[in-house]
Amino acid sequence: xxxxxxRVTYRAIRVWQRDLDTFLRLWKTESWxxxxxxxxxxxxxxxxxxxxxxxxxxxxxxLEFIAPAFxxxxxxxxxxxxxxxxxxxxxxxxxxxxxILATPLTIEEVIAGEILWGMTRGVFAAVSVLFVISxxxxxxxxxxxxxxxxxxxxxxxxxxxxxxxxxxxxxxxxFNYYITLGITPMFxxxxxxxxxxxxxxxxxxxxxVSPLTHAVYVQRSLILGQIxxxxxxxxxxIAFLALIAFNVSLVLMRRRxxx
Amino acid sequence: MMSTVVFAENLVKxxxxxxxxxxxNFSVNPxxxxxxxxxxxxxxxxxxxxxxxxxxxxxxxLMVLGKxxxxxxxxxxxxxxxxxxxxxxxxxxxxxQNLIVYARYFDIPKSISWARAKExxxxxxxxxxxEAAIRELSGGMKRxxxxxxxxxxxxxxxxxxEPTTGLDPQARHLVWQKLRLLKSQGVTMLIxxxxxxxxxxxxxxLVLMDKGKIIAEGTPAELxxxxxxxxxxxxxxxxxxxxxxxEQLAQLSASSxxxxxxxxxxxxxxxxxxxxxxxxxxxxxxxxxxTLEDVFLKLAGHALQE
Ligand SMILES: Nc1ncnc2c1ncn2[C@@H]1O[C@H](COP(=O)(O)OP(=O)(O)OP(=O)(O)O)[C@@H](O)[C@H]1O
Ligand SMILES: [Mg+2]
Numbered sequence: 001x002x003x004x005x006x007r008v009t010y011r012a013i014r015v016w017q018r019d020l021d022t023f024l025r026l027w028k029t030e031s032w033x034x035x036x037x038x039x040x041x042x043x044x045x046x047x048x049x050x051x052x053x054x055x056x057x058x059x060x061x062x063l064e065f066i067a068p069a070f071x072x073x074x075x076x077x078x079x080x081x082x083x084x085x086x087x088x089x090x091x092x093x094x095x096x097x098x099x100i101l102a103t104p105l106t107i108e109e110v111i112a113g114e115i116l117w118g119m120t121r122g123v124f125a126a127v128s129v130l131f132v133i134s135x136x137x138x139x140x141x142x143x144x145x146x147x148x149x150x151x152x153x154x155x156x157x158x159x160x161x162x163x164x165x166x167x168x169x170x171x172x173x174x175f176n177y178y179i180t181l182g183i184t185p186m187f188x189x190x191x192x193x194x195x196x197x198x199x200x201x202x203x204x205x206x207x208x209v210s211p212l213t214h215a216v217y218v219q220r221s222l223i224l225g226q227i228x229x230x231x232x233x234x235x236x237x238i239a240f241l242a243l244i245a246f247n248v249s250l251v252l253m254r255r256r257x258x259x
Numbered sequence: 260m261m262s263t264v265v266f267a268e269n270l271v272k273x274x275x276x277x278x279x280x281x282x283x284n285f286s287v288n289p290x291x292x293x294x295x296x297x298x299x300x301x302x303x304x305x306x307x308x309x310x311x312x313x314x315x316x317x318x319x320x321l322m323v324l325g326k327x328x329x330x331x332x333x334x335x336x337x338x339x340x341x342x343x344x345x346x347x348x349x350x351x352x353x354x355x356q357n358l359i360v361y362a363r364y365f366d367i368p369k370s371i372s373w374a375r376a377k378e379x380x381x382x383x384x385x386x387x388x389x390e391a392a393i394r395e396l397s398g399g400m401k402r403x404x405x406x407x408x409x410x411x412x413x414x415x416x417x418x419x420x421e422p423t424t425g426l427d428p429q430a431r432h433l434v435w436q437k438l439r440l441l442k443s444q445g446v447t448m449l450i451x452x453x454x455x456x457x458x459x460x461x462x463x464x465l466v467l468m469d470k471g472k473i474i475a476e477g478t479p480a481e482l483x484x485x486x487x488x489x490x491x492x493x494x495x496x497x498x499x500x501x502x503x504x505x506e507q508l509a510q511l512s513a514s515s516x517x518x519x520x521x522x523x524x525x526x527x528x529x530x531x532x533x534x535x536x537x538x539x540x541x542x543x544x545x546x547x548x549x550t551l552e553d554v555f556l557k558l559a560g561h562a563l564q565e
Binding site for chain 1 (some may be wrong): 274310312314322333341343349351352357363366
């Protein structure tokens, strides 16, 4: 059996370029929100809640603990939303995919291009959050320079999963199921706000399946300079999920769009 | 030299249980303009979509530009220009940008696509609007832009699904002129249309489709001669006269077709037939030369009434 991703050539870049072009046209309205949201969280939680929690058991201030996690969460949100709402609008309302399918591109390349773009949005968001928290002195190690690379893998993974959802939803409202049952629980239970050892054992095990837990763990470790081989395993786990989700999304999209 | 540009043999398209195209055969020669006519739902668009690779072929054989659509679609699409039935311009991009970005899908560098886009936008009288957003264009302007976009890769085969729907008469003539020019330069064309005048003006040969089948085929002149004859009498009769006139027509063995309130009578000598019919002065009668529209009404009309 041949993996669907083997049918993708460099031509996927053409779709990525198209999305980049439209983004650059609209960037003033589009590019700030991934940064603003983490800033709101940080100020509310850091200054508000942080007062009550001065030190965590690991010796970090609450702000030092949660700020690096937002480099991971913001990439998840940006990549997911791009490949859910934006891709859905292009596919269903604007018929952009149909138009491209009359050119030499294949459906797999169109979808791959969309996922690459979703990933790019994730990386943009991660980098801008990294920049902002570095201004607050919350970045402790030069290892932080590797965070964009991790965001690439993480962005690919969440963009691909979002594309799977886009391939199966009947209408745009149905994204709420994935947001409520997928994105939000990951956001709340992936060691963003508290160390996982606060959870019961069984919940900890489940939390470690979540790719966001691994992304948060890796980004936080890099930013705080806590380097170990475990980081590699975490990135590999995310990459493995990305590989599966990417191929599944190509199959499901072909099934949805080619009639 | 390539002998046949499009060749279809027992071509079938099924969507689940529904057969949209039901085993059709046709072939299109180089530099020919080949038309598909037929009522709504006849299967014209489904046929077009298989040709430009949007829909997989259910069964049968389909060769385009000498290549098998199931094996070498990418090579085919590189040399194809497509105007689908529904506009799908990129609303996130402006008019000129639409063409440049589309050209990039064909790996055409910007220096070349820009020049082509300019030429084409000028021709279709859209150059002034090159910085306009798509939503600011009128329906006819969008259609013209769709055609301009299809030409950006200088295709050898143009697939046009109702290209001039929504165009004003002047713009339509402009498009026809451009299409004839392209044809003289060696481009082959497939076109579907509901405008019989368009088919008569452009098509060298055409097929009439109904319920996924081809029910007639030939040049416009052949089709008219074979199925209708030279003249048509259009009768709009007074109440109650219909049966009477129909009886007379049956006796004279003249074929006729009813569409709405009008009775169309087909004959080779309209003047003579007119004098033979017993009509009153309240009946409205129009004698004219037969057109493709009559062929369409006669052949597809039967089908619609069933
Ligand atoms: N994606 C689809 N899924 C299911 N059925 C379809 C699909 N597309 C077309 N059909 C059906 O196939 C048949 C042929 O449709 P098609 O669009 O080819 O007709 P057409 O000749 O182009 O008609 P029109 O003149 O209205 O454009 C119709 O019965 C239509 O309902
Ligand atoms: Mg159609």
